[in-house]
Amino acid sequence: MKFTIQINEGPYTHEAADSAYQFTKAALEKGHEIYRVFFYHDGVNNATRFTTPPQDDRNIVNRWSELSEKHNLDLVVCVAAAQRRGIVDEDEQQRQGKDGNNIAPGFRISGLGQLVEGCIQSDRLMVFGD
Amino acid sequence: MILHTVNKSPFEKNSLESCLQHAQKGSAVLLIEDGVFGATKGTKISDRVSEAMSNDITVYALEGDLKARGVADKVMDGVKLVDYAGFVDLSVDQDKVQAWL
């Protein structure tokens, strides 16, 4: 089966990001395909590379980047939600005249159409939120 | 049929109640995150959950979330426990998933 995963909440505050990660990992282990992971609302905060969580706890951002690299995942951060919340890649930095960018490796910023397209191309949509 | 997921506590939000009011016979409800409290015995909504199960709605709970919250030994009879691999299987076996947030 092909899955699109939608994540509505940021790291640590809600369990959504954890549940989504564990589901994604389990689906891959079972040989399913993850068509796209789409980060919306505060979910875009899963994509900042500037987090420094305590050493003895999971590093939510890094493990998305690692999972993405290991399985060649398409981690998409919604541009409109990212703009509202300050998640910026190099292109957005130029476009919006910001003095830096903060996106973590493995993530890309793109439009809401990517969520809808994911739903059309996948067999299942999984939503993790509040 | 739908796999309904409920992730909030039934004592905090109305998501479980709303889910059970809409779930059709033959569908499945999976309780995850704080939603797993809906699977525990002797609460003010346990009867409501039993009623759903007797109406041909299969109720599952994510074991990891029960264990994390120290209530894995308080699960109601009839609720089936799954791990994340089981969660994936449920999402494949049902034909779509609806998240009650």
Added chain:
Amino acid sequence: MSVKKFLYVNRKAPYGTVYALESLEVVLIGAAFEQDVSLLFADDGVYQLTKGHDTKDLEMKNFSPAFSALGDYDVNKIFVEKESLEERGLTLEDLQHLTWEDEDEDWAEKDSIRLVSRAEVGELMETQDVILSF
């Protein structure tokens, strides 16, 4: 692209959280994909459609006018759950009058909002291909 039945489920009130605004943005962008779209407003989601939102004192954007554009985006199946209205002391009269123009009937103006019972909503959900929640 295949045509799937998309159901957007709205169960949260506007302004207290961002979900109402941002889910509407998905609907509007998603319209370009020409899928078979239905919107459901149930539980506190019915408050998104009330008339006369005035957000001036909050200095927040009033996004409710965007609902009246839905007809132009071919989004004209807007299901509102009757019991959710009643439980909140609301009637159809309290909601915006949303319409669309049916080009198959000489652009006749029709109501987009369909009042449905909780039982009917449960059945509606089962007929869909993909269900988005916010």
